[in-house]
Amino acid sequence: MDGTARGSVDAGDPEPRRGGADAPRDLRFALRAETDAAHRRLDAGFVAYDLSRRADYVRFLSAMRDPFAQIETWLDGADAADLPPDWAARRRSTVLQADLSGLAISPPEVAPAPLPPTLSSAEAPGLLYVLEGSRLGGQVLLRQVLASPDPLVHGNARFLRHGAGLRLWPSFATWLGTRPVADHAAAIRGAQRAFALFEAAKAPG
Numbered sequence: 001m002d003g004t005a006r007g008s009v010d011a012g013d014p015e016p017r018r019g020g021a022d023a024p025r026d027l028r029f030a031l032r033a034e035t036d037a038a039h040r041r042l043d044a045g046f047v048a049y050d051l052s053r054r055a056d057y058v059r060f061l062s063a064m065r066d067p068f069a070q071i072e073t074w075l076d077g078a079d080a081a082d083l084p085p086d087w088a089a090r091r092r093s094t095v096l097q098a099d100l101s102g103l104a105i106s107p108p109e110v111a112p113a114p115l116p117p118t119l120s121s122a123e124a125p126g127l128l129y130v131l132e133g134s135r136l137g138g139q140v141l142l143r144q145v146l147a148s149p150d151p152l153v154h155g156n157a158r159f160l161r162h163g164a165g166l167r168l169w170p171s172f173a174t175w176l177g178t179r180p181v182a183d184h185a186a187a188i189r190g191a192q193r194a195f196a197l198f199e200a201a202k203a204p205g
Contacts, residue, residue, distance in 0.1 A: 027184050028176045031129045034188045038195035045202045051141055052148035054103065060141075061100050061159065066112035067197040068093040071127050073114060079121040082183075083128070084175045090132065090168060095158035102156035119190075122183040125176060126190025130198070132172045135163060 046063075049056045072093045075083060084090070097107055142160040145153055179187065 026177060027125065027179050027187060028129070028173050030184055031126060031176075031188060031191050035130070035191050035195055038192065038199070042195065042198055042202070045199070051144040052150070052153065054148075054150050054153050057145060057148070057153050058100070058103050058105060061096060061103070062105065063198070063202045064159070065093070065096055065100065065108075066201050067194070068096055068131065070112050070115055070197060071131060071194060074119065075124055075127065078124045082121045082124040084172060086171075087128075090128075090163070090172075092131070092159055092162050095162055099156040099159050103152055115193075119193075120186050122186035123190030123193065124187075125179055125183070126187035126192070127194045128172070129176065129187070129191050130194035132169055135169050 046060070049060055051057045051060055072091050075087065080087075101107070138160045142157060145157045145160060148154045
């Protein structure tokens, strides 16, 4: 699915400019390379979805709900030094549920299992990479939603519209470039963990 998978994260990014053979690798491109297989698997799982159809749109949003809630709840408790300064403005789980409620899908009776409290805070940038990268593919998905003849579909697009015009991905990519090289391995683990959550939550069929 283009919302959190290969077509969305870093779509259209130029190749990194190297400062020489020994230059540190930009974390953004390291994350992209290390999660490429997960991107492809997630894409393949959502390729048949038509978000102009209510049933598919509900399935898509439902598959996004638990991973977003799990990751955002954990990030709320992460060390602020491992989060961009505007983290609170980037949260989307609330508007995601608002769209589902508008489609007559109630919040779950039991909250999804929290992420392990033993996660290193240095994994936060990788978890965020997956959430923030989904905004790029979300622009493509939004066109499907807004083209729907179903008023309940095109009238509940808060999640995909979130941050429109604010250039949240470019500012996040710039922030990623400030992360210490020593924390890159932990960030990659965080991104892989996030993709595993989305793969596990994807609606069947």
